Amino acid sequence: MPLIPKGTALAFDFGEVRIGVATGDAETAMAHPVATISGESNEAKFSAIERLIREWQPTYLVVGLPTHTDGSEHEMTRLARKFGRRLYERFKLPVFWVDERLSSIYAESLLAEAQVFGRKRKAVLDQMAAQAILRGLFEGGALEWYNGRSAE
Numbered sequence: 001m002p003l004i005p006k007g008t009a010l011a012f013d014f015g016e017v018r019i020g021v022a023t024g025d026a027e028t029a030m031a032h033p034v035a036t037i038s039g040e041s042n043e044a045k046f047s048a049i050e051r052l053i054r055e056w057q058p059t060y061l062v063v064g065l066p067t068h069t070d071g072s073e074h075e076m077t078r079l080a081r082k083f084g085r086r087l088y089e090r091f092k093l094p095v096f097w098v099d100e101r102l103s104s105i106y107a108e109s110l111l112a113e114a115q116v117f118g119r120k121r122k123a124v125l126d127q128m129a130a131q132a133i134l135r136g137l138f139e140g141g142a143l144e145w146y147n148g149r150s151a152e
Contacts, residue, residue, distance in 0.1 A: 005026070021127055029135075035048075062134055064098055098137045
């Protein structure tokens with residue numbers, strides 16, 4: 001399992017329509033929701049990500065890796081890996097993949113506790129899932145990482 005670097009991280013809950021974003025730091029093991037990105041084109045989404053990277057100046061990026069409950073991969077797994085590689089190619093920051101199987105359940109439960117429902121819930125669900133993904137990194141480590149040369 002790769003070691004988690006020090007410094008600020010930006011985490012992504014990748015979806016084809018929306019991408020949730022959270023930030024945090026492994027030293028404090030705290031993560032906070034930041035934004036939900038949506039757009040008509042990949043270029044619009046990556047422009048929004050670029051603005052967040054300029055603002056937060058992360059030392060690494062984290063992408064949730066969706067799998068079936070038994071851990072087997074599916075089409076969204078492939079797309080999340082592709083998204084992570086594209087992040088690296090564009091921003092030259094290491095990318096860590098984290099198991100995200102329970103991130104949406106965690107986000108749903110937090111929002112239910114806070115009594116956030118309807119449109120308000122939809123607006124923040126993805127960024128709360130990104131927060132859960134980042135907490136998963138801090139608590140359990142990464143499945144693998146990518147630095148342009150190898151996935152480990």
